[in-house]
Amino acid sequence: MNPVAAVGVVGGVLGAGAYALAVLDGAAARGVAGMPRRWADVVVEPARDAALLALTRRSTTERPDAQAWALAPGLLAAMAGAAVASVPLAEGFAVADVADGIVLFGAAMAVVMVGVYLHGWSANSPFPLVGGYRFIALALSYEMPLALVLIAAALPAESLSVGAIVASQAGSWNVVRQPLGLPLYLVAGMGLAFWGPLDGADGADLAGGTAAEVSGPARLAWELARRFVLVAVALMGAAVFLGGWHGPVLPGAVWMALKTLALLALTVAIGHRVARVRLERFVVVAWAVLIPLALVDVFVSGALAL
Amino acid sequence: MSRSLAVDVAFVLFAGGAVVAAWLVFRTDSMVRAAYWLLASFLGVGAVMVLLHARFLGLVLVLMMAGEMTIMAVFMVMFMMNPAGLNPMTMVHQHGSAKVAGLVSFAGLALVGIVAEFPDRPRTSDADPTAELGVELLGDSMLIFETAGVTLLATMIGSIAVASKRGRFGDAEEGSGPPPLEPTARPAPEPEPAMEDHDHEGMHHG
Amino acid sequence: MTLQSLLVVSAALFGIGVYGALSQQTFVMIMMGLELMLNGAMLAAVALWAMSTAGAPKGQLLTVIVMTVMAVEAALGFALVIGIYRIRKADMTEKLKRLRG
Incomplete structure (x- = not known):
């Protein structure tokens, strides 16, 4: 594919997904608060907020690591883009159907950890730094379950390519064949985008965590990049666990979009309904419960795939 | 732009970037930056591996090193006196001879690389290199692969044993003291018997 | 991208x-030097696999082994750094003139 077109497709998917995520989030917030949902307002609000952020003056701290600070959102966005590129958006159409797509996703999501830590560290300020450390503890806990459930999903397909994994779900989707996969993946995915109950890195209890000292256009870039990561996670989840383009009547691309939106809506609902989890408790749960469950998932899927 | 030219341009960018980043690891004052320059060097090498069709290995290298370098950065901040790099800092010894050793090993290896006659047998098969690696790991070389796995398991157990705070006879730092002023002095006083320790603690906390 | 250029890199x-491992005083920086050496070795292994062995799978296996060595080096290195810091409060080689515990 032409490189310009490829960047356009990836950017379009990420941008549309992030906007849809913001709209869903606004609607859910109004629902939780008992405010009337006027859809015209709900749809326009993210654009208004983004414009406000873009026009706000940028603040700075004493002697930040300016390059690393600017690099962090770019790193997140680039890694989300790399993940999106390897996912087939419709039957036979992926921006780059890499033969090792699952490994590419894992590598990209590992670099996200670097981006978040850099964002917290480079501000040269205590709260962001604590947020960065929190994210490392979180990331080291969710990374093993994430890798294991993806490996389990690759087993029936006998391939590491996302396209082959989607193709292998023609009969029944992985969410049915591997009931442990999607819940574990969603927990790890919420950790990846530090979203909902796992938003310790940027949580309100840390005055905004790694983003505490960021305002103006840089804040906009960061919030966008973080949503891009969640969109990439949802897209990959839709492809790997919800059967991707498979579905009756409607064309494959529409199914893909619907499934991604469903996962985003589920994430948003969890984010508004479940309280923030204390990190030290999550670490214990991740190592003592999630990793064994993910191993069970791998073993059962492997036995079934034989 | 033809494919081979594009590969050459990408190779120069990634390989050059890897070498420059490797050099900057030892030229920066900030610990976190040093760790992440090293990561950048690994990213460059991983990209060159992908260019050489070793896609799986290149991606796994990135996956592994992103985590490892973050841990390294955390360690640096934990243990070093000047973590953020606010002051210029050089912490080196035997600088001259280290430079000579580095240059000599570079020159020697590069000479071997340039002069030696390696067989010119480029990879020709169209088979998926990842599949080849998988068959090799679980086929002829399974014993080697399993040895690596057992080595990693032994490493995990050993490093937890070395690093854990709780030892069989109490806390690991029990009996440790502040660093001695004289390099030849005894580094730590002998640990007191455990029974007395309990009494001390009772008095302090009571 | 020739074999020669890859081997020079x-x-x-x-x-x-080598320079880093010999010149640095901090344990973690020494580990960085070691990792760079392994990095170079790994690149050479992959280069020879792709260009000089007609893609024999054993070449990739060698790289996997080097990665294992890296993981072992990192894990044991960090564990020893913690252990030494706990007992000697030392993070630099110069503070470890005595090897007796």
Whole structure:
């Protein structure tokens, strides 16, 4: 594919997904608060907020690591883009159907950890730094379950390519064949985008965590990049666990979009309904419960795939 | 732009970037930056591996090193006196001879690389290199692969044993003291018997 | 991208790693030098696999083994740094003139 077109497709998917995520989030917030949902307002609000952020003056701290600070959102966005590129958006159409797509996703999501830590560290300020450390503890806990459930999903397909994994779900989707996969993946995915109950890195209890000292256009870039990561996670989840383009009547691309939106809506609902989890408790749960469950998932899927 | 030219341009960018980043690891004052320059060097090498069709290995290298370098950065901040790099800092010894050793090993290896006659047998098969690696790991070389796995398991157990705070006879730092002023002095006083320790603690906390 | 150029790049990475491992005083920085040396070795292995062995799978296996060595080096290195810091409060080689515990 032409490189310009490829960047356009990836950017379009990420941008549309992030906007849809913001709209869903606004609607859910109004629902939780008992405010009337006027859809015209709900749809326009993210654009208004983004414009406000873009026009706000940028603040700075004493002697930040300016390059690393600017690099962090770019790193997140680039890694989300790399993940999106390897996912087939419709039957036979992926921006780059890499033969090792699952490994590419894992590598990209590992670099996200670097981006978040850099964002917290480079501000040269205590709260962001604590947020960065929190994210490392979180990331080291969710990374093993994430890798294991993806490996389990690759087993029936006998391939590491996302396209082959989607193709292998023609009969029944992985969410049915591997009931442990999607819940574990969603927990790890919420950790990846530090979203909902796992938003310790940027949580309100840390005055905004790694983003505490960021305002103006840089804040906009960061919030966008973080949503891009969640969109990439949802897209990959839709492809790997919800059967991707498979579905009756409607064309494959529409199914893909619907499934991604469903996962985003589920994430948003969890984010508004479940309280923030204390990190030290999550670490214990991740190592003592999630990793064994993910191993069970791998073993059962492997036995079934034989 | 033809494919081979594009590969050459990408190779120069990634390989050059890897070498420059490797050099900057030892030229920066900030610990976190040093760790992440090293990561950048690994990213460059991983990209060159992908260019050489070793896609799986290149991606796994990135996956592994992103985590490892973050841990390294955390360690640096934990243990070093000047973590953020606010002051210029050089912490080196035997600088001259280290430079000579580095240059000599570079020159020697590069000479071997340039002069030696390696067989010119480029990879020709169209088979998926990842599949080849998988068959090799679980086929002829399974014993080697399993040895690596057992080595990693032994490493995990050993490093937890070395690093854990709780030892069989109490806390690991029990009996440790502040660093001695004289390099030849005894580094730590002998640990007191455990029974007395309990009494001390009772008095302090009571 | 020729075999020669790849081997020169890997030699450069190895040379910088040797310099770092010998010149740095902090344990973690020494580990960085060691990792750079392994990085160069790995690049050379992959280069020879792709260009000189007609893609024999054993070449990739060698790289997997080097990665294992890296993981072992990192895990044991960090564990020893913690252990030494706990007992001696030392993070630099100069504070460890005595090896007796």
